[in-house]
Amino acid sequence: MGQKSWHRNTLLVHAGTPRLEPIQPTALPIFPSTTYQSQSAEKLDQLMAGEIPGFSYARHGNPNVQALVEAVKELEEAKTGIATSSGMAAIDAALYATHVQPGDAVLISQDVYGASLNLVGTIWAEAGVRAIAADFTDLTRFEQLLKEYKPRSVLMETLSNPLLKVLDLPRITELVHTNEAQLIVDNTFTTPLIMQPLVFGADIVVHSGTKYFGGHGDAMGGIVVARQEYHDRLLQYLKLRGAVLGPFEAWLIHRGLRTLGVRFERQCQNAAQIAESLRRSQSFPRVFYPLLRDHPTYSTAKRLLPSALGGAVVTLDLGGSKETVFRFLNHLQLVASATTVGDIYTLCLYPVVASHRNQTSEERANMGITDSMVRVSVGLEDPQDIVADLIQAAKCAHEHQDDSVVMQQD
Ligand SMILES: Cc1ncc(COP(=O)(O)O)c(C=O)c1O
Structure with a gap:
């Protein structure tokens, strides 16, 4: 052949x-x-x-x-x-x-x-x-x-x-x-x-x-x-x-x-599974993944992406402020806070300080990027471990936020 x-x-x-x-x-x-x-x-x-x-x-x-x-x-x-x-x-x-x-x-x-x-x-x-x-x-x-x-x-x-x-x-x-x-x-x-x-x-x-x-x-x-x-x-x-x-x-x-074939296919499958688990967990007010039904371009994704592979990135809106996101990033234990995508390791990037740092907050708002959004590049680890780490970091980020509010009120 x-x-x-x-x-x-x-x-x-x-x-x-x-x-x-x-x-x-x-x-x-x-x-x-x-x-x-x-x-x-x-x-x-x-x-x-x-x-x-x-x-x-x-x-x-x-x-x-x-x-x-x-x-x-x-x-x-x-x-x-x-x-x-x-x-x-x-x-x-x-x-x-x-x-x-x-x-x-x-x-x-x-x-x-x-x-x-x-x-x-x-x-x-x-x-x-x-x-x-x-x-x-x-x-x-x-x-x-x-x-x-x-x-x-x-x-x-x-x-x-x-x-x-x-x-x-x-x-x-x-x-x-x-x-x-x-x-x-x-x-x-x-x-x-x-x-x-x-x-x-x-x-x-x-x-x-x-x-x-x-x-x-x-x-x-x-x-x-x-x-x-x-x-x-x-x-x-x-x-x-x-x-x-x-x-x-x-x-x-x-x-x-x-090895792109096996890596990328598995990373896409992991991302789809993680997006679905996080959506169900309700730990994040919004979860973006092209193949989730509530994604703004879902119908285009269904039409254009073959074999139900929606890419290996999941974007999460954490809710809260820049400080909340900093606490989230600082509490991650498995997922690396790092400014890239595509590695075999799961990585998390904060667009406001990295990829979209040079856009004004108004420009970012026009694009739909909030101050509490993070982008997760899904790697080859077990998706259950990735989900657990993201949820525990979100919990810590929000718990500490509540503490500081209480302290101020006292
Ligand atoms: C979609 C996309 N294109 C291009 C680039 C630039 O690539 P490099 O960092 O290799 O210059 C990046 C970097 O993050 C990217 O995400």
């Missing part, structure tokens, strides 16, 4: 691994070399011109980085791609690839990762680009904005952060293209296991490889994959900006990818 007909789980385990003749190690060795001797001056000339494959200098390409990119290209059904030093660099590269220029507008989903909003709203805005943030669940308004601002590019996440809204990707793609814009989709939270935005017609897909791809909290990196027409610009970004992924990180992220 040829590679083309392999199923997703087979691809995850094998994709990207090159044959090294005459030896064939199962794990690709790490190539730390920054430069490569050429067989002849003529060959180097051809290599530098992009006429023959090969490696010349590590900023232009590296075997470990190439193996990772090839794997993600296969998983996302992309024709070209690059790997970058972080997810943020991947988003930056994607914007560059779409030819965003001074005077252009970029339309950005208001509830993407806070730093993505800031990237467009500061660095790109300082270069003369107009950043317009909007709620992409309101498709009527979305279409109006496309017509009004004629953006060059549109940036969104498949699962919003931290409210976990599933956006209507097929309809958004259609509207973006009808209005002659390009669509960049950050697929970090869903991974190609549950969403393949290029298959829906998106133009460019980005990933923070730091999250589910790596999966073990030990490597930072980003990936951009796209249709062939973006090839030259993506490569130029790497060569000139130099935000390349190192070979060690590429190797770790590629190794992580091989």
Whole structure:
């Protein structure tokens, strides 16, 4: 059976691994070399011109980085791609690839990762680009904005952060293209296991490889994959900006990818179970999970997410103030208070001090993010232990709140 007909789980385990003749190690060795001797001056000339494959200098390409990119290209059904030093660099590269220029507008989903909003709203805005943030669940308004601002590019996440809204990707793609814009989709939270935005017609897909791809909290990196027409610009970004992924990180992220199938599927199942248990426990006034019936985008999630996998993040509204949340975080015993997602360990992030720190409280309120919300990235521990830890920390946070009120009254 040829590679083309392999199923997703087979691809995850094998994709990207090159044959090294005459030896064939199962794990690709790490190539730390920054430069490569050429067989002849003529060959180097051809290599530098992009006429023959090969490696010349590590900023232009590296075997470990190439193996990772090839794997993600296969998983996302992309024709070209690059790997970058972080997810943020991947988003930056994607914007560059779409030819965003001074005077252009970029339309950005208001509830993407806070730093993505800031990237467009500061660095790109300082270069003369107009950043317009909007709620992409309101498709009527979305279409109006496309017509009004004629953006060059549109940036969104498949699962919003931290409210976990599933956006209507097929309809958004259609509207973006009808209005002659390009669509960049950050697929970090869903991974190609549950969403393949290029298959829906998106133009460019980005990933923070730091999250589910790596999966073990030990490597930072980003990936951009796209249709062939973006090839030259993506490569130029790497060569000139130099935000390349190192070979060690590429190797770790590629190794992580091989177990993504089992890890992510189990993490999604754990998240669904935890969301349901916490909702029933009534320890948190609100529990957000895409596949809970009361989630605002439940019907879109049911339509677009295959195999009932709703991602591995659960967002909780604790009720109370910033101090309540601090007490909650300080009382966690199993769940780590840490600012990332996607690891095998369960992690809890407070958007107000981390991912959405640079948004004003008014901006956060407009997005629906309250001061008492926390985002839980569900890991591989037993879901019962995770639930027990979250409930006991919530109880402690609220009990102490009551104590302080009583003391003040006394
Ligand atoms: C959805 C999403 N995209 C991009 C990024 C940025 O990735 P990195 O931290 O690898 O730069 C993050 C980081 O949290 C993220 O959550």
